[in-house]
Amino acid sequence: MRRSLVAATAASVLLLTAACGGSSGGGSGSGAEGGDRLTLAAVTPPSSFAIGEMAQSGPEDHYYQAVYDTLLELDEDGQPVENLVTEWSYDDSNTRLSLTLRDDVIFSDGTPFDAGYADGFSMTLPDFSPVYPDEQAAMTEAFSSLGIEVTYAPITGDQVVGSIIGGQWPANFFNLTAGSPFEMIGLTLTQQSPFNPFKSADPEVDRLVQQAQAASGDEQAAALQELNRHLVEQAWFAPWDAAEGTFITTTDVAVTAVPGVSVPPLTGFEPAGS
Incomplete structure (x- = not known):
């Protein structure tokens, strides 16, 4: 089974270093013929075994390695080698990592190991x-x-x-109104955005935003369209229609709407026919 993961190179390294505590040295064997038990002293016990709450590396690693298998491991030279995956490769931009998962692994509850x-x-x-x-x-x-x-x-x-x-x-x-693409970016796409509650980040989004900010005219429009395609393809958003707002007045009042603003400003109202 082959799946693609989008991540920056630095983020992808976490796949490799999740087990960086190592397994040689620093311990003592005991038991029958000295080989059936390893006792290690831990400076810091783990505070959690929950995904996303575990320490990234350090003395807690030995606890995690006894519970979790990693996609890749590091050999004695610090180079990635296969573990739960058999093949892996980056695309030409080094931002998309493709992994081929092993098909002979099951979880402890009997569930097959796959990416879905x-x-x-x-x-x-x-x-x-x-x-x-x-x-x-x-x-x-x-x-x-x-x-x-x-x-x-x-x-x-x-x-x-x-x-x-x-x-x-x-x-x-959720319908979210913004007066411009850059206002929408500020509301939804940065790690400080109020409508990005899980603080999601994507280096490709950052690159495209910076590209659009530095451009103008048709070049800026093309960069924003590329950003839009990326957001939909990566399921940041799943748009299904384009909303068109309506404001109702009496026949003797005319109103001029402002693009991107849900409620016309007071300056947009005037007597009809004036």
Whole structure:
């Protein structure tokens, strides 16, 4: 089975160094014929075995290595060698790492080792059906076709934004208005963005943003289009329509809307026919 992982070279090195504690020296053997037990002194015990909360390297590694297998290992020269993968390679830009997984491995609970969710998975999302019944039904159907079961939790209007910014939900259906592409970038794409609650980062996104910022005219538009394609391909966003806003007035009032602004400014109102 072959899967592609997008990561910067530095991030990909974590795949190699997760087991950098090593296994030679510093211990003592005891037991029958001196070879069935290794006793090691640990300076610091691990505070957690949860993915994402473990220390990156150090004395805790020995605990992790007894529980987890890594995709790659380091040999005595510090070079990556196969472990749970049999082949790996970077693309020409050294930003996309492709791995071929072993097909003879199972997890301790008997689940086959692969890069996906063969039996699907479930997640909980906020219930927007009172406001968007058709959209939520379509989203539920799309998730179901991928083997994803969705449970919807009740939510009130005053809780929506705070719960999204706080990272309460793994995914969201949400309309976000911005006056320009760079305003949208600031709202969603940096690690400081309020609508990037999990602080996701992608070196290719950073490169394309910098390229767009440094360009102008058609060159800038092309860079922003390339950024848009990358975001959709990497599932940062899954757009399904382009919303068009409407503002209703009486017949004797005219209003001029401002692109990217959901509510026209007061200066945009005038008597009809004036």
